[in-house]
Amino acid sequence: MSHQKLLVKNARGHGQGVVNVLVREGVIMSVSADEPTTSDDVEVVDVGGDLLCPGLIDGHLHLDKTLIGLPWMPHSAGPTRQDRIKNDKSIMPTLPLSVEVRASNLVRQAITKGTTHMRSHVDVTNEVGLDSLHAVMKVREKFADAMEIQIVAFPQDGVVSSPGTIDLLESAIGEGAEFIGGIDPAVIDRDPVGQLDALFAAAERTGAGIDIHLHEPGELGNFNIVLICERAKALGMAGRVTVSHGFALGAINDATFDQTAALMAEAGVSVMTFGPGSSPMLPLKKLAVAGVRVFAGSDAIRDTWWPFGNGDMVERAQFIAYRVGYRRDDDIESTLDLATYAAADIMGFENYGLEPGCRADFVTLPAETLAEAIVDPKPRSLVIKNGRVLARNGVLEDGLS
Amino acid sequence: MSHQKLLVKNARGHGQGVVNVLVREGVIMSVSADEPTTSDDVEVVDVGGDLLCPGLIDGHLHLDKTLIGLPWMPHSAGPTRQDRIKNDKSIMPTLPLSVEVRASNLVRQAITKGTTHMRSHVDVTNEVGLDSLHAVMKVREKFADAMEIQIVAFPQDGVVSSPGTIDLLESAIGEGAEFIGGIDPAVIDRDPVGQLDALFAAAERTGAGIDIHLHEPGELGNFNIVLICERAKALGMAGRVTVSHGFALGAINDATFDQTAALMAEAGVSVMTFGPGSSPMLPLKKLAVAGVRVFAGSDAIRDTWWPFGNGDMVERAQFIAYRVGYRRDDDIESTLDLATYAAADIMGFENYGLEPGCRADFVTLPAETLAEAIVDPKPRSLVIKNGRVLARNGVLEDGLS
Numbered sequence: 001m002s003h004q005k006l007l008v009k010n011a012r013g014h015g016q017g018v019v020n021v022l023v024r025e026g027v028i029m030s031v032s033a034d035e036p037t038t039s040d041d042v043e044v045v046d047v048g049g050d051l052l053c054p055g056l057i058d059g060h061l062h063l064d065k066t067l068i069g070l071p072w073m074p075h076s077a078g079p080t081r082q083d084r085i086k087n088d089k090s091i092m093p094t095l096p097l098s099v100e101v102r103a104s105n106l107v108r109q110a111i112t113k114g115t116t117h118m119r120s121h122v123d124v125t126n127e128v129g130l131d132s133l134h135a136v137m138k139v140r141e142k143f144a145d146a147m148e149i150q151i152v153a154f155p156q157d158g159v160v161s162s163p164g165t166i167d168l169l170e171s172a173i174g175e176g177a178e179f180i181g182g183i184d185p186a187v188i189d190r191d192p193v194g195q196l197d198a199l200f201a202a203a204e205r206t207g208a209g210i211d212i213h214l215h216e217p218g219e220l221g222n223f224n225i226v227l228i229c230e231r232a233k234a235l236g237m238a239g240r241v242t243v244s245h246g247f248a249l250g251a252i253n254d255a256t257f258d259q260t261a262a263l264m265a266e267a268g269v270s271v272m273t274f275g276p277g278s279s280p281m282l283p284l285k286k287l288a289v290a291g292v293r294v295f296a297g298s299d300a301i302r303d304t305w306w307p308f309g310n311g312d313m314v315e316r317a318q319f320i321a322y323r324v325g326y327r328r329d330d331d332i333e334s335t336l337d338l339a340t341y342a343a344a345d346i347m348g349f350e351n352y353g354l355e356p357g358c359r360a361d362f363v364t365l366p367a368e369t370l371a372e373a374i375v376d377p378k379p380r381s382l383v384i385k386n387g388r389v390l391a392r393n394g395v396l397e398d399g400l401s
Numbered sequence: 402m403s404h405q406k407l408l409v410k411n412a413r414g415h416g417q418g419v420v421n422v423l424v425r426e427g428v429i430m431s432v433s434a435d436e437p438t439t440s441d442d443v444e445v446v447d448v449g450g451d452l453l454c455p456g457l458i459d460g461h462l463h464l465d466k467t468l469i470g471l472p473w474m475p476h477s478a479g480p481t482r483q484d485r486i487k488n489d490k491s492i493m494p495t496l497p498l499s500v501e502v503r504a505s506n507l508v509r510q511a512i513t514k515g516t517t518h519m520r521s522h523v524d525v526t527n528e529v530g531l532d533s534l535h536a537v538m539k540v541r542e543k544f545a546d547a548m549e550i551q552i553v554a555f556p557q558d559g560v561v562s563s564p565g566t567i568d569l570l571e572s573a574i575g576e577g578a579e580f581i582g583g584i585d586p587a588v589i590d591r592d593p594v595g596q597l598d599a600l601f602a603a604a605e606r607t608g609a610g611i612d613i614h615l616h617e618p619g620e621l622g623n624f625n626i627v628l629i630c631e632r633a634k635a636l637g638m639a640g641r642v643t644v645s646h647g648f649a650l651g652a653i654n655d656a657t658f659d660q661t662a663a664l665m666a667e668a669g670v671s672v673m674t675f676g677p678g679s680s681p682m683l684p685l686k687k688l689a690v691a692g693v694r695v696f697a698g699s700d701a702i703r704d705t706w707w708p709f710g711n712g713d714m715v716e717r718a719q720f721i722a723y724r725v726g727y728r729r730d731d732d733i734e735s736t737l738d739l740a741t742y743a744a745a746d747i748m749g750f751e752n753y754g755l756e757p758g759c760r761a762d763f764v765t766l767p768a769e770t771l772a773e774a775i776v777d778p779k780p781r782s783l784v785i786k787n788g789r790v791l792a793r794n795g796v797l798e799d800g801l802s
Binding site for chain 2: 318321329
């Protein structure tokens with residue numbers, strides 16, 4: 001943690017005029033139109049009117065899977081999710097760079113984009129055991145001051161069809177992962193109740209939260225979302241259960257949607273979106289009206305699953321806004337909320353924001369307005385984490401290896 | 402036109418090794434692995450292994466509508482297309498920058514992205530008359546060596562409901578526009594046959610091509626596409642009629658699609674897509690199988706209709722690939738074809754390509770492969786038009802005012 005003093009001058013707050021942000025010992029001391037008097041030991045950075053934004057939050061990625069740092073690898077899987085799982089298994093052990101190296105590469109890249117917090121799913125399966133978890137935990141330790149990382153122990157192969165996995169997931173929680181993951185209980189495990197009961201029982205035993213990949217379409221996906229909500233409610237897990245993707249919510253009829261959304265709100269089950277291109281998009285406004293909380297993440301970032309993605313949560317907000325057809329500034333700006341305040345609130349990051357007393361985690365965006373920053377993303381002029389400058393103009397500072 | 406000699410060294414051809422491109426008097430003389438012997442008067446540019454790509458083609462934009470160069474203007478229209486037309490009319494006359502200045506700004510920006518050819522729709526209505534056309538024609542003249550611009554005379558207000566417009570469209574063709582435009586004959590004119598008969602009659606009288614905006618949904622949009630094909634066929638206009646958008650093609654059932662696509666192929670009617678976010682995406686592979694030709698364009702670029710867009714056809718290819726869910730290199734690369742070879746072929750740009758004898762219109766993309774260039778677009782290292790360097794590393798050369 002930095003004990004430096006820092007003054008960021010000439011930033012523009014959202015809906016405010018020009019402000020100066022004074023930081024000490026990693027905490028925002030003041031945000032004010034007046035320039036504070038400072039002593040010689042204060043580093044002063046003038047951002048020339050760029051927009052102040054709290055540190056970006058990537059609510060869903062896979063640090064262990066990225067290929068960043070390797071030469072371009074053409075996508076080689078067949079068309080189904082099962083093909084991609086199989087392909088992933090055959091390629092990953094052959095890579096010349098370790099999980100630790102590749103995950104570190106992605107963390108560094110995310111820092112240059114202004115990301116200060118993330119939730120990474122990490123494969124925990126009978127094949128890799130806890131190896132990938134250990135590697136990602138090392139990365140978390142290494143970047144402790146630069147990136148807050150939540151870890152989801154992710155049973156990529158399912159749990160019913162892969163006996164022993166539940167024990168591994170519980171071990172992962174014991175070692176420091178915070179969430180039990182899951183995936184498509186019908187398509188992957190062919191047993192919705194079997195997978196979900198096992199996951200929730202493990203969560204109950206360990207005190208972990210839950211974050212389940214749910215790509216399943218239409219009525220099938222909706223059925224499993226309802227099963228998840230019923231279990232979250234029964235165990236009083238409000239606020240600690242997430243459905244990642246939840247494509248089904250964009251594909252069911254209005255009456256079914258209303259029922260499911262009401263149940264999600266009641267059970268305190270949130271949903272994460274990456275703004276899918278070819279799967280149904282979440283109806284964001286309808287979810288908000290129903291009281292369902294939504295946050296955003298990258299999902300795959302240049303890995304064996306998917307060649308797209310670069311960890312930029314401002315571009316992610318753009319995709320989401322584009323995908324739902326937003327045109328108005330307030331609508332477009334609401335998509336960045338999914339990667340800032342809403343995400344912090346749902347994911348439980350504390351002391352988050354731009355008020356005095358908050359952790360000094362913020363980024364400055366070169367643009368006239370937040371909407372412009374989203375529709376035309378430019379390199380971030382400044383990225384600050386725990387009061388320390390980590391990147392300038394899209395380039396990492398020295399010493400972040 | 403440039404009479405310079407230019408040697409672009411160390412480019413990589415698609416699927417080839419490193420090549421050197423020799424240009425003289427605006428024409429590609431040779432593309433070869435060997436370095437040609439050159440005299441002192443040859444400008445040599447080393448692109449360090451970047452990928453060679455023919456000049457990008459933007460098949461659909463609105464030069465007269467862009468707000469580029471103005472301070473950010475929040476989107477202020479109501480939710481319907483009619484609201485946006487009304488809003489556009491109230492704002493455009495109040496802008497402090499002329500059509501000529503704004504259109505020039507967009508042309509310059511497009512050049513930095515590697516665009517060398519474009520088709521601009523220009524409003525021709527009873528309100529603006531031919532004023533916007535004249536302004537865009539001036540811009541075309543001014544940038545004659547830097548950008549090839551086709552012009553569509555666009556009846557934004559319809560023709561049946563706006564008497565006198567057809568005469569204006571014909572005058573626009575007489576003055577140098579190449580295409581008669583149109584828009585949603587049912588929704589805007591409430592008279593599909595009335596609008597389409599008028600447009601095709603004007604095209605027949607003037608010898609112009611046709612390019613019709615068709616946003617109409619589902620079966621209604623499909624009905625109008627069929628009407629367009631019937632008229633294109635009757636008049637023998639194969640290859641000279643385009644449906645822009647054609648969202649309906651992504652929303653009708655398979656049997657109806659197959660019938661319409663077969664008719665489009667038979668009539669030689671092409672379709673333009675910008676990769677819409679919240680409207681149905683064209684089924685690109687099914688269109689290709691049916692023999693329907695597709696090309697890509699930006700559509701609105703930061704205007705009163707839509708705040709997104711920057712004229713970058715590589716990013717556009719990315720949106721399209723993302724939207725159709727492509728993962729494989731060959732699929733992803735096919736989206737850039739919609740803004741290069743396919744577009745040139747459909748739009749009738751001659752001497753296009755990277756063969757000796759072609760116009761020296763090309764761009765170099767910093768990436769290992771074309772697929773990587775599309776999923777992770779970077780500033781273009783070099784943009785060449787008519788043998789002249791117009792931009793380097795995303796920055797316009799001096800003197801392109």
